[in-house]
Amino acid sequence: MITLITETASEANDREFMLKLYCDYNRLMYFIANKCLSDHFACEEVVQDTVLKLILKIPLLRRLDENALAAYVSAAVRNTAYSLLRKQSKEQKIFLPWNGEMEHILAQDVSPEENLILMEQKHAFIKIWQELEQEDRFLLEGRYILRYNDRELAEEIGCQPNSVRMKLTRARRKVLKQMKIHSKGGDYSK
């Protein structure tokens, strides 16, 4: 009985936390959904689906500072919108990237020593990030900002969980390659 009372109180706290989070960020969530999708009903669906995803991550969300929490919420909306677009395009038989059977992992052409130097170039990383292909952003955001595990990521992108590792490696190496080109003053946007 005591366990039940404690657990129920905790549930009530979580519910209050979630309602407050929604009240704080509902305009931002709707704004981002609108930027990604033109259909009003799709926006509603995305905001609601995002809310459900956030509920599953409450213990993590409670630990985030204000900046990281805002980043998490906006990334969650964007990723949910992108998932919906992927789903719709699949239903319409228009295949976006990632659906190919053969995934080619880029060769590791950036050495660990070079990586250390690239680590210093965080500002360059931000610029590259902004110009990164949507699919790669989606994957890296899912792993490192939304902290999805392989199974959750696989569900989002519609692939087998054991393919996620390969796709992540591929995305990371693409970014590293861009950073290397950038560090040498080349045209990294290609």
Added chain:
Amino acid sequence: MSQNNDLMEQYEDAMFAILMDHVAQAEGQWALEENQRLKEDPNAAVPDSVQKRCKKCIRNAFAAKTRKMSAGVLWRGIHIAAIVVLLLAATMAVSFAAFPTLRANVINTILDIYDTHTDFSFVSESESTAIPELAINVGWLPAGFEQVEEVCMFSRSYKTFEKDSAARILIEKDIPTESSISIDTEDSQITPVKMHGYDATLIEKNGMDDASIIWLDTDQNIIYFVWGEGLSTSTLLMVAENVS
């Protein structure tokens, strides 16, 4: 070579965790500023329908979570009760044959009404050890509705029906627990009605084809919950009258 690859992958993973933290900080800064701007912009208000839908979604998610959690606690409780009964039987030679049939003893349905929702709690004098029948029989449905989901858990079962994705019906049976059941009653009309001879509560959302009925079958000790969207209240009442 494979081990080398694994190590390199772990190294890159750690490196990206740091780099992406930098992205998250920048993204967070932008999001906070944008959020502040949107809060001050009256044109950026989220439509009422979205607000209601999302708040309802949060409450429903927690109501379902609480009920699921309660099932686990109830299950543990029944296990402990079973052990106690066995010990009594072995050491005190208590004859249970003479026990009268356990009857449900629910005496109160407590309503905590808030601005946006109402919590229904069911208080019992003593807990019945009989497990109620949770299978749902639907005697009547309006034309065109098809079943889309059926779930049966230890303390809860439900069926959902849809008609052309425009109208929905949910029929649910629950075993009462100490946890309350939250129902969205914001901007709603709440009317006491009778259902199968039991006291029931009818909740109708103002201006929307959205209604629900909840009642407690005190003979079987089961909570019935029937919700409908996109159909009239009288039709939903007919559905509820034919549920068993």
